[in-house]
Amino acid sequence: MKIKILKEFKSSRVQEFKFDFKRFEGFHPFELIDEIFNQKLPEPGRSEKIKYVKLKIEKMKTSLLLFAILLMSSFGFGQKPSGKTETVVIQTSAECGECKERIEGALNYTKGIKFAELDVDSRKLTVKFKNDVITLDEIKKQVSQLGYQADEVKADQAAFDKLPACCKPGGH
Template identity: 45%
Template sequence: MKKLMFLFLLAPAVLMAGPKVKIKIRTSAICEMCKERIEKNLTLSKGVKRAELDLNDKVVTVTYDVSKTTFEAVKKAITEVGYDADEAVADAKGYEKLPSCCKKK
């Protein structure tokens, strides 16, 4: 009975979720602190389901719900925290808040 009730309550949330898209964005991330900052900021962004940054190639893979956010909004979230996102340059205020080890040399 509990399982049936759980499925009944969970079904509307699953059905209301929009289609998911996976994108890759090149960043200016340098270290583990950059990785943590970008992933945390993205996962707190509306519609973002998952974010994983590979420091070897400096590319963040983001899975998001297209009914809740856009590609441009995801890139903006990265730039606002102080990192470049593809051709979009990091926001100056966000960049200034970064620790010195996370700034471009």
């Protein structure tokens, strides 16, 4: 493949070059960078190499620009929007320190829950969670499946029956 390249010299004359891409395969493009950017006139026979280097640099710039655009767009589409973090207080039927360990232990290892803390004296469970990962109803259901009441959600009877006596109402 041959193309014609025109270059205007300081003497205002135009010279025509024939450029053969195959002739310069494997040519190291950084060899002539000083000449290209300092605008020096090349020695005879090197003008084709300079044009080749300029073409390579333009291709590299275009490739890098496309790569940067693709990289940035992948960051934008690859992430889920983060949801809000909520903190709620749930009234439970917990009775003792064993209940506290059981509820906190189960909830603190649940995906989407930042922390869960039970105040045994008031029987109030404070839960901080990501609402895009888990819902309040799911948290209450999980507490119910442990055998405890969670606000209006009744305790699962099978789980309640398996609780030790100290964890049942009036067990102390």
